Amino acid sequence: MSDTEETSADGQQPAPPRTPAARAARAGLAGLCGLLAGYAALAVAELVAAAVRPRSGPLVVVGGAAIDATPTPVKDWAIRTFGSDDKFVLQLGMALVLALCAAALGVVSLRYRRAGAGGVLLFGVVGAVTALSRPEGQYTDVVPSLAGAAAGAAVLHLLVGFVRAEPDGTGPVAAGPVGRVAATGRRGFVLAAGAVAVTATGAGWLGRFLGAARGAAAEASREAVTLPAPSSRAAPVPRGAELQVAGLGDFITSNSRFYRVDTLLRVPRLTTEDWSLRIHGAGVSRPVNLDFAALLERGLIERDITMTCVSNQVGGSYVGNARWLGVPLAPLLREAGVRPPSKGGPADQLVARSEDGMTLGSPVETVMDGRDAMLAVGMNGEPLPFEHGFPVRMLVPGLYGYVSACKWLRELELTRFEDMDVYWVKRGWAREAPIKIQSRIDTPRPLADVRSGKVAVAGVAWAQHRGIARVEVRVDDAPWRTARLAEEDSQDTWRQWLWEWDAEPGSHTLQVRATDKQGRTQTADRVGTVPDGATGRHSVVVNVT
Ligand SMILES: Nc1nc2c(c(=O)[nH]1)N[C@H]1C(S)=C(S)[C@@H](COP(=O)(O)O)O[C@H]1N2
Numbered sequence: 001m002s003d004t005e006e007t008s009a010d011g012q013q014p015a016p017p018r019t020p021a022a023r024a025a026r027a028g029l030a031g032l033c034g035l036l037a038g039y040a041a042l043a044v045a046e047l048v049a050a051a052v053r054p055r056s057g058p059l060v061v062v063g064g065a066a067i068d069a070t071p072t073p074v075k076d077w078a079i080r081t082f083g084s085d086d087k088f089v090l091q092l093g094m095a096l097v098l099a100l101c102a103a104a105l106g107v108v109s110l111r112y113r114r115a116g117a118g119g120v121l122l123f124g125v126v127g128a129v130t131a132l133s134r135p136e137g138q139y140t141d142v143v144p145s146l147a148g149a150a151a152g153a154a155v156l157h158l159l160v161g162f163v164r165a166e167p168d169g170t171g172p173v174a175a176g177p178v179g180r181v182a183a184t185g186r187r188g189f190v191l192a193a194g195a196v197a198v199t200a201t202g203a204g205w206l207g208r209f210l211g212a213a214r215g216a217a218a219e220a221s222r223e224a225v226t227l228p229a230p231s232s233r234a235a236p237v238p239r240g241a242e243l244q245v246a247g248l249g250d251f252i253t254s255n256s257r258f259y260r261v262d263t264l265l266r267v268p269r270l271t272t273e274d275w276s277l278r279i280h281g282a283g284v285s286r287p288v289n290l291d292f293a294a295l296l297e298r299g300l301i302e303r304d305i306t307m308t309c310v311s312n313q314v315g316g317s318y319v320g321n322a323r324w325l326g327v328p329l330a331p332l333l334r335e336a337g338v339r340p341p342s343k344g345g346p347a348d349q350l351v352a353r354s355e356d357g358m359t360l361g362s363p364v365e366t367v368m369d370g371r372d373a374m375l376a377v378g379m380n381g382e383p384l385p386f387e388h389g390f391p392v393r394m395l396v397p398g399l400y401g402y403v404s405a406c407k408w409l410r411e412l413e414l415t416r417f418e419d420m421d422v423y424w425v426k427r428g429w430a431r432e433a434p435i436k437i438q439s440r441i442d443t444p445r446p447l448a449d450v451r452s453g454k455v456a457v458a459g460v461a462w463a464q465h466r467g468i469a470r471v472e473v474r475v476d477d478a479p480w481r482t483a484r485l486a487e488e489d490s491q492d493t494w495r496q497w498l499w500e501w502d503a504e505p506g507s508h509t510l511q512v513r514a515t516d517k518q519g520r521t522q523t524a525d526r527v528g529t530v531p532d533g534a535t536g537r538h539s540v541v542v543n544v545t
């Protein structure tokens with residue numbers, strides 16, 4: 001149990017010097033001890049988290065902190081490159097780093113047994129501090145990491161003890177007292193390591209089971225929601241809004257295909273019973289506290305709204321169109337006493353805060369200017385999916401998601417832009433961000449081989465809350481040609497377009513540009529997504545044969 005064992009095990013006393021191969025084998029075993037200790041630590045931590053508070057587990061809090069600490073350009077790149085797999089890639093990376101550290105601690109503890117266990121405990125402290133420093137952190141959130149680390153340190157100490165007791169990996173095993181120790185040592189090691197692996201796996205499964213049970217409660221709550229019929233319906237989508245062109249996406253994006261952008265490794269699974277909304281802050285003369293039933297009783301509107309992410313690159317896919325059902329936001333604010341700045345209200349920023357502590361800030365003026373800003377509860381005929389903010393999210397037509405579309409909404413606070421920077425603003429994004437006009441070619445695909453003759457060039461264009469007036473296409477340096485616009489659904493939705501191209505053999509570049517109903521044409525100047533959305537024109541190179 002003390003570091004003095006090291007002397008006898010390290011050849012300064014009778015034991016013969018080890019061959020390089022035996023040393024490597026011993027280090028390998030020690031690394032395995034470290035891995036098992038790390039595995040046990042994580043399993044115990046996640047089990048305790050599942051029992052105490054689901055999103056207080058070290059993987060979730062450290063992953064969340066890593067996401068928040070990631071520099072904006074890297075985050076933006078990750079969102080663009082990995083899409084909705086960005087979180088999986090992050091978790092894979094975290095698992096690899098943790099495994100390497102755990103193995104290294106195992107090897108360290110071969111010589112310095114206390115240092116190894118101490119290292120594991122240090123990881124636990126880092127996890128605990130990270131959990132506490134999360135925006136939604138509570139004091140009890142330190143428990144999972146600390147409990148896991150204690151278990152991991154104990155496992156490492158125990159297992160490495162067996163490896164250290166092994167005098168040599170090469171000599172005859174049962175010759176004399178030392179050999180007997182080695183033999184029992186090996187059997188003991190295998191038994192202990194096996195027991196650790198089995199127990200940790202059991203703990204991991206139990207944690208999952210508990211997590212699943214909680215998830216099931218949220219799922220049952222979501223299933224139990226019956227969304228009232230809207231008092232103001234959206235007209236059916238005009239038949240002409242959907243051009244029947246192969247390669248062109250659906251006019252309404254299904255929930256399963258709708259893009260997803262958020263900072264969470266595990267999305268909140270709230271029940272409607274857990275949910276309430278608080279409205280307070282500057283100029284709020286009648287603070288609001290609403291539960292889910294009271295929210296629904298206010299009456300619902302149904303609207304088609306195209307959402308766009310500020311991280312969407314020119315030609316990108318972080319844009320989706322859904323039929324939303326929600327409670328109009330402006331009247332709710334008015335009842336709370338809120339007035340927009342133009343009517344003398346003291347607050348110009350509406351900060352939405354989510355269950356996970358995320359903050360998003362929208363201009364009060366925009367939210368109350370008559371557009372269909374809403375607290376959405378339904379998406380394409382069903383309650384919001386968990387990934388898209390169940391039970392309630394905010395939507396403001398015409399604003400990028402990061403300044404308006406708070407998911408898992410819990411609180412609305414009236415403030416001033418100069419007094420409070422919200423999450424993304426602290427990370428270099430603009431305070432105010434109306435959606436920029438954009439257009440995209442969906443077919444033909446980039447670098448497609450097409451036959452000469454008639455080719456359908458088609459895509460979508462959007463300028464939410466202003467509406468699309470014109471889309472033009474050009475081939476190489478030829479003059480711009482006007483595309484046929486699909487029928488408009490609303491000025492808050494995207495619009496499909498089609499242009500019949502008489503394609504001639506060769507390699508050609510197709511380019512698109514849109515003009516909104518205020519007469520403003522999309523610029524050719526390319527700017528990146530930071531700080532307030534990309535500009536430039538989408539172009540596609542095709543090969544005509
Ligand atoms: N709570 C919370 N709400 C959030 C975000 C987030 O990270 N957390 N991301 C925002 C961003 S950047 C966008 S583009 C939209 C995306 O909504 P979706 O995932 O439903 O498409 O949600 C917004 N609301």
Ligand SMILES: [Mo]
Nearest residue numbers: 309310401402
């Ligand atoms: Mo976004």
